[in-house]
Amino acid sequence: MSTDIGPIVSTLRRHRTTAWLLVLEIALTCAIVCNAVFLIGQRLDRVNMPSGVAEQELVQIQLGDLAAGKDRYARAQEDMALLRQVPGVQSVAITNQVPFGGSSSNSNLRIDPSQHDPVANAATYLGENLPQTLGTRLVAGRKLAPGDYVNADVAVDALNRGRTEGLPTVAVITRALAERLWPGQEPLGRMVYLTDKAGVRVVGVLDTLVRPNAYRDATAQYAVILPLHMGADKDESYLLRTRPQDRQRVLAAAVAALHKADPQRVVTRKRTFAEVRQEFFRSDREMAGTLVGVCIALLTVTALGIVGLASFWVSQRRRTxxxxxxxxxxxADILRYFQTENFLLATAGIVLGMVLAYGLNLFLMAHYELPRLPIGYLPAGALALWLLGQLAVLGPALRAAEVPPVVATRSA
Amino acid sequence: MxxxxxxxxxxxxxxxxxxxxxxxxxxxxxxxxxxxxxxxxxxxxGDPLPGRSAQLYYPQIDPYPKDGYVPGESKPQENLTWVDANELFAAHRAQRQALVALGSAKIQPRDAGGRPFFGDAVMTTAEFLPMVGAPFRYGGAWSAADDAAGARVVVIAGFLNQKLFGGANSVGRTLRLNGHDFRVVGVLDRFSPQPRFYAINLGRSYGDGDGVFLPLRAGRAVKLDPYSVSCWEAADIEHLETAPCMWLGLWVELPDAAAVANYKRFLDGYVREQIARGRFHRTDTALPDLMQWLRDENVVxxxxxxxxxxxxxxxxxxxxxxxxxxxxxxxxxxxxxxxxxxxxxxxxxxxxxxxxxxxxxxxxxxxxxxxxxxxxxxxxxxxxxxxxxxxxxxxxxxxxxxxxxxxxxxxxxxxxxxxxxxxxxxxxxxxx
Incomplete structure (x- = not known):
């Protein structure tokens, strides 16, 4: 193989422009494919972000608001009692928001009411029966008990008047949030403040619970649950836990039961939690799909380019x-000649491509908040392009190997 | 050859x-x-309102508390509180102006049976539809007097008129919104600016357009809640008119550069006045035109x-x-x-x-x-x-x-x- 390199280089020097074009094409492909594969990885990581809840067992139902004059709190209790009767339902919760639901209600949390800047911003789940229904595990402390609960309107009124009676006094928080508020310390029994007056004592720590608008991994699990009775209203949802195979049936039966109780109410949303996740990450999945398509198209075009050029070179050099x-x-010598030639061109393209890939990554980092391209992508990209080059050149090289010696004696 | x-x-x-x-x-x-x-x-x-977008401006101020404020490093807020929106609106410093909020209304035809359904509803003021050049098929917009009185009147989109009234002239007919009767005063022809620039910060961006347009006060009186509410401290969102929450947009029509400069001066003056009264702590203001506003909102x-x-x-x-x-x-x-x-x-x-x-x-x-x-x-x-x-x-x-x-x-x-x-x-x- 090494004996071939001298003649190959001198031949390529005579086809300088064409050789450079091929090198350039391989380099551009290398740069774009390395970054695209990196982007695909990023998107897939996001799509697979853990929620910490029993996703395969949950369904969500959201209703329009009640007619004026009805007691929303009584209605919520009636609805939940009704939903518990639906065959297959294991647990029912009412909540102001759902994990990965998109729109969210958040609080700025302080560990000392006089603190100037909040320590963390956390999704604030309000409602009943949440950890049990969502299926998130309590890792320390106790559950929220019936005695902890207050009506939401009483709490809001107290907040407006700047009074503390009527506000909830305890909360459960996620482990990630506890670690953010008091790194390395025992969170149970500590006070966390939602305003300068409204402080709640942490009585339980949850393993995991993702926020409705989880956009960044670092803060995705910052969540707190406050013990509030919520009224039946257009912003509140019922969450039902059931067996995975019963989800569709339970959803239909639950909606029918609610309609039967009050034909005037409008169901604004009914979906399984799998659909919630699907919708939340839709654009990421689409983008990953587009990127995969672009990579395939790029590699195909480059491979065809190599086939085309190699075929030309073979027919041009038939006499030689x-x-x-x-x-x-x-x-075998002839075959190896063309393979080595392609290897040299691919190597030059890859070296240039690495530099371009790095530059492209810097550009993307500056404009799209992307992390640095891990160094591991570069050898993987190099390997892929070497393989692609060898595969593409194989056909033309085999045809070259078939050229009979007698060609030498014919006049062109 | x-x-x-x-x-x-x-x-x-x-x-x-x-x-x-x-x-x-x-x-x-x-x-x-x-x-x-x-x-x-x-x-x-794209430009949602070709020919008009250059004269529409979106005033922005910042009612946030002093906490964490570093002058020059923060941007004014996207929406206005009820109090500021009304003060700026009442000053009437622009050729035409309109307040906008977007919510979801329960719509039910008065005469026809059938289930009620939810549709996007724009709560706004009298000059909005004329200002953005919405074409009417029947009737017209409501008046400033209707705004002040919170009159139960509504302008409906062509597609909704088709759905509810079979496309007939429905001016004078009645529509139930959130359980209250509203009188139809106008029916729009096709009107769907893309993107829906007035709704981008209010919860919607593209699509068919909105089904109903009604006076802001009338909408609030029938408990039409805005989609997008952003509060800077714990607040009672049942009473948005007094809460420390932002949920309204204000669009003003300014015909030339002099009018824009004037309005910006007025806006700065308003903020200085509020700071003097102790209501505000931040001096930032902005007055982007429609296309600039879309860029600010990262529409693409x-x-x-x-x-x-x-x-x-x-x-x-x-x-x-x-x-x-x-x-x-x-x-x-x-x-x-x-x-x-x-x-x-x-x-x-x-x-x-x-x-x-x-x-x-x-x-x-x-x-x-x-x-x-x-x-x-x-x-x-x-x-x-x-x-x-x-x-x-x-x-x-x-x-x-x-x-x-x-x-x-x-x-x-x-x-x-x-x-x-x-x-x-x-x-x-x-x-x-």
Missing amino acids: IGVRRALGATR | FGYYLQLALRSLGRNRVLTTLMVLALALGIGACITTLAVLRLLS PDDARLQAGLAFGFLLICVTNTIGLLLAKCLRRSREIGVRRALGATRGAIFGQFMVEAAIVGLAGGLLGLVFAELGLWGIRHQPAEYAELARLDLSMFVFTFIVALLSALVAGLLPAWRACAVAPAPQLKSA
Whole structure:
């Protein structure tokens, strides 16, 4: 192989422009594919973000608001009692928001009411029966008990008047949030403040619970649950836990039961939690799909380019090949010649491509808040392009190897 | 002469059918990808109100508390509180002006039975519809007196009129909104600015447009809640009029630069006055025009830009590919070129012949690229994004496709053609 390199380089020097074009094409492909594969990885990581809830067992139902004059709190209790009767329902919760639901209600949390800046911003789940229904595990402390609960309107009124009676006094928080508020310390029994007056004592720590608008991994699990009775209203949802195979049936039966109780109410949303996740990450999935398509198209075009050029070179050098064969070169020698040539071109393209890939990544980092391209992508990209080049050149090279020595004796 | 080049080019392309197909296909893929992503970008960055957008401005101030405020490092807020919106509105410093909030109304036809349904409802003031040039089919907008009185009147969109009243003139008929009777005073013709600029910060961006438009006070009186409410401290969102929450947009019409400067001075003055009264702590204000406001709101998602960038990278590779293949082909035809030159063809003639060949590849690539672009857009229309249905090729994109195709092919053909016309005839004629 090494003996071939000298003649190959001198041949390529005579086809400088064409060789450079091929190198350039391989380099551009390398740069774009490395970054695209990196982007695909990023998107897939996001799509697979853990929620910490029993996703395969949950369904959500959201209703329009009640007619004026009805007691929303009584209605919520009636609805939940009704939903518990639906066959297959294991647990029912009412909540102001759902994990990965998109729109969210959040609080700025302080660990000392006089603190100037909040320590963390956390999704504030309000409602009943949440950890049990969502299926998130309590890792320390106790559950929220019936005695902890207050009506939401009483709490809001107290907040407006700046009074503390009527506000909830306890909360459960996620482990990630506890670690953010008091790194390395025991969170149970500590006070966390939602305003300068409204402080709640942490009585329980949840393993995991993702926020409705989880956009960044670092803060995705910052969530707190406050013990509030919520009224039946257009912003509140019922969450039902059931067996995975019963979800569709339970959803239909639950909606029918609610309609039967009050034909005037409008169901604004009914979906399984799998659909919630699907909708939340839709654009990421689409983008990953587009990127995969672009990578395939790029690699195909580049491969076809290599096939095309190599075919031309083979037919252009038929006489030379014939002469070499007549002078004793074997078929394997000819095959190896073209393979080595392609390897050299691919290597030049890859080296240039690495630099371009790095530059492209810097550009993307500056404009799209992307992390740095991990160094591991570069050798993987190089390997892929070497393989692609060898595969693409194989056909033309085999055809070159078939050129009989007798060609040397014919006039062109 | 051109006819002869065409004949030569077609013969040459026909001789290497596989290669020609490859070149056309690669170019078409690149062009198709570019045009698809450009059509989406154009759709997303389009002007929702051509001819009027330059005179519509969106005043912004910042009622946030002092906490964490570093002058010069914060931006004014997207929406206004009820108090500030009404103060600015009442000052009436613009030619026309309107407050806007967006919510979901339970709609039920008065006479017809059937289930009520929810639709987007714009709570606004009298001058909004005339100011944005909404065309009426029947009736017209309500008056400023209706605004002040919180009159139960409503303007409905054409599609809703079709659905509820079968397209008949429904002015004077009654519609139940959130369980209360509203009198129809106007029916719109097709009105759906894309994006829905007035709703972007209020929870909606693209789509058919809104079903009902009603006076702000009347909407609030029937408990129509805005989609987007942002509060800077714990608040009772049942009483938005007194809560420390922002949920209203104000649009003002300012005809010229002097009026804009005047309004900005007025806005700064308002903020200084509020600071003096102890209500405000932050001095930042802004008065973007409609298109600037859309840019501020990042209406074009990063993903769409990234896709367009990728598509252009792809086209670049396809063009490089085509150059390489055309060049290889042309070098192989050195003998033919030598013969033509020896028989009297000028360098210009050879150059022209090869450029015609490249142009044919370009046109074929463009035609096929158009098919790919239509396919791509068809794919996008079947995605569930809010803007998806609007993704189409218009005439200008159509023409643009061909310009891109031809330019790419001509650029690709330039180097091979130049190399071809540089071939010296004599050495080629000697027996190789």
